[in-house]
Amino acid sequence: MSTRALTLGFDADDTLWHNEVIFEKVHERYRELLARYHDAATVDRTLFATEMRNLELYGYGVKGFTLSAIETAIQLTAGKISADEIQQLISLGRDMLEHPVDVLDGVVETLTALSGQHRLLVITKGDLRDQERKLARSGLAAHFQHVEILSEKDEGSYAALFRRHAIDPARFLMVGNSLKSDILPVLALGGAGVHVPYHITWAAERVETATQASSRFFQLKSVRELPEILSTWSASL
């Protein structure tokens, strides 16, 4: 790896592989299960409120989601939900954990092109074992020098990660689908951010902030455009 090598961080869910589409399917089955009691909008709104209330305690990931889904179902049915239906919710959670990993289009080619030249990291949040399992199943693990599964992706946790790996933020670029978790904190610390939107964004990751014009911010339609952007950006360093 040359002295010109950069450190590239990659978010995992909805950046390397599909994730939100799996949650979306689960939400549909959840609405059906509760359709006798409430309309879909009420179900969605109440579940989201429970998730946000529990986020500090549970953190991100499927297990916390499943517990929040059970709690919400008990609340929305005023305790009339049956044990059998709660077992269905546990099974929905299990299905999510066992779901095959579907790597996004262009990811394999892009990682293959970049991993010889630069230091690549996975930087994600969620349940520890679930994220490790998905990375193993994705077949992408060999491209990455380190995998960082964080309990939160904010300025503090990126700063700690930079110290841990002796990363110069000026030579760090983060690729991800979430402006809130992948781009804004990295830009604030002096790094570069490449936003590759996924077609669905979880409500908790949506931000109102208009991203400032910055020579360190890029928005791509596909991760396939990453090598070209890298050339542009690294020439400016």
Place this chain on the structure above:
Amino acid sequence: MSTRALTLGFDADDTLWHNEVIFEKVHERYRELLARYHDAATVDRTLFATEMRNLELYGYGVKGFTLSAIETAIQLTAGKISADEIQQLISLGRDMLEHPVDVLDGVVETLTALSGQHRLLVITKGDLRDQERKLARSGLAAHFQHVEILSEKDEGSYAALFRRHAIDPARFLMVGNSLKSDILPVLALGGAGVHVPYHITWAAERVETATQASSRFFQLKSVRELPEILSTWSASL
């Protein structure tokens, strides 16, 4: 830190702070909740079987335990458990996550004595956010250079950790209450192990293996004896 500095790994639950006593109290309440249906031994045995069956999928920690407890309760009551009782199980899980952190006797003094001379790491497993929260609440975080929350503590994960931190196993000593997770894999890799038993051991951490006589294995009654053992061991290096 001198060139004679060693790397000392500390397990967290039941090594730095009390944990199994909290699970024990929860088990008591769980048995009471199901006492109308089954005797305590059946409840314990069935819950443990569910936990072991789900371990690969859920990993360690309170959230997975709570999901297994709900699943077991539905099974043991043939679906007759009420939504209100399931909500009580969710609350039990929440109580565990919110439980105050009770640092074990002698830990503060021992870490204070050692952290100036050696490199100290926390090496634990469990839910990411839960373990981070407990470390923050314990007031012990400043003693440690790194915190490693692993999805499993076996030879493979210790070997990866040694590579990640450039640790020479011959100069690494692990302190913990579990022979299975803290001692045997480290001895196998050429490190030293200090076993400080806790008065309760979770069934999944029990091992039949008689620990081989080894000049790298020590068993202490209290972590207070650690500095003395360290002198003995490091003199042999």
